[in-house]
Amino acid sequence: MVPAPRTARAVARAELTRAILDRAKAQLAEVGPAALSVRQIARDLEMASSAVYRYFPSRDALLTALIIEAYDDLGEAVEAGDATAERADLRGRWTGLARGLRGWAVAHPHEYALTYGSPVPGYAAPQDTIASAARVSTALLTLVADAHAAGRSPVATRPATEAELASIAPVRSFVVDELDEAYTVRGLMAWATLFGNVSLELFGHMYRGVLDYEAHYATLVEQLADDLGL
Amino acid sequence: MVPAPRTARAVARAELTRAILDRAKAQLAEVGPAALSVRQIARDLEMASSAVYRYFPSRDALLTALIIEAYDDLGEAVEAGDATAERADLRGRWTGLARGLRGWAVAHPHEYALTYGSPVPGYAAPQDTIASAARVSTALLTLVADAHAAGRSPVATRPATEAELASIAPVRSFVVDELDEAYTVRGLMAWATLFGNVSLELFGHMYRGVLDYEAHYATLVEQLADDLGL
DNA sequence: CGAGAACAGAGAGCGGTGCTCTCTATTCGG
DNA sequence: CCGAATAGAGAGCACCGCTCTCTGTTCTCG
16 A cells, blocks of 8 residues: 555565565464464564564454455456456356366365355454455456356346345446346356355365265356356 | 263263353354353353363363254254245245255354354364254255155256265265256255355355345245256 | 654563363262 | 262463563654
8 A cells, every 4th residue: 555665664564574474374374264373473483472563463463464365366366267268258267267266265275264264353354355355256247247248148047136236236336337137146146156165165064975076066167157158 | 872870960960061061152152163262151150160171171072062053953943944834845845944044044143153164173073063964955955856756857957977976975875765967966056055145145245235135045045946946 | 963753672471261180079889 | 888980179381362661773854
């Protein structure tokens, strides 16, 4: 936000802030959000634990920073997946997007838990996170809007109610100004289905058999593409 | 499990175990899983914190007991929802089941987070929980099997792969011995969509507008019923 | 350039946590 | 009735997040 004056002190501050964040990220990946310890980070960085509080006012603030980074990482992965196919290849973009989502989640389970699991801090999702969090839904909505613009349409779908229309109103305004009612409903469903599947898999709710998650997810994604008329 | 000998000591033990569990449950509902404190429970019950460990070997064990109760409560709510309609009224059973799920989750957000959010203990979902956890998916699978038996069929659906078939194999054996491939895929999708929606709502990922969750969920449930051919 | 303000780091300490160990009192089964 | 099993209490350990105070450094500005 702030351009940061180029004083030696400001540079050192930026570097140490980054170092703390990196160390926290590493610890998060190792032991998970619940066991993330400010004191341990300080020990790793060979500094007094109290000094860390010069950079992050609380453990929750540190976690919030990690959450934002996680949202951005995920957003990037999803956008990259979307970009693996030609713009007109809607189905390719969809599967890329979906694979990007699950691939990132499987590779970063603790980060995924931090963002899409139960809220860890006292609650109150910080306002700072919404911009980063919106990247995924924006990518998905854009794809759906592109499908509609290309004359596609989903399988038989109920008309959207006020609720659905209201839910995408904020995003719709600056992403796309016309979105089919049916696509709104199907889009929200696909969104929930994708995250539902990934959450159920990562949080240990898939059947304990020898389920091939990868293959199962592939079928799911293809079916959703069919339903979306891609 | 054990018939429990009727000694005064055994009775007292059972009562205190129950009291601890109840107090823990109340605390869980108030402050959430992360802030649940063995010491606080002991204070509430006016006993030494060390005494609690005579009943639950660790905080995680206590949480596990709460998880099992939560699964059972949810299972009961879902089964009750399913039972609000006549056995042959598949659509009524479906909406009842779905409303039971969300209704319980909204009424018990911390319990829902404990079960379907990110795993709180070190990981390793205890084996004890699976029987209770299976109640929901059993109810859903039974409904889908009943639909198939009644000659219904879902909208155009891809054939199930080995993955899907394997995933329901353990349940299929004692719930229903023949289940359509298409219904397997659609059933798993509906399962993921339902939980995905509830999780996204409860964990704060629904769009920050004035979204009427209730109405949105109703539309979703109806659409899923359509897709399932109910 | 130099003075005063702003900042960074360290250390001690507070109140909290989960959990263990030891000691005593009670209740059980043979 | 007596020895063994059990229950409770209390002290204590190692950790946690966080605050406060003190010192040294680096900045800004007259």
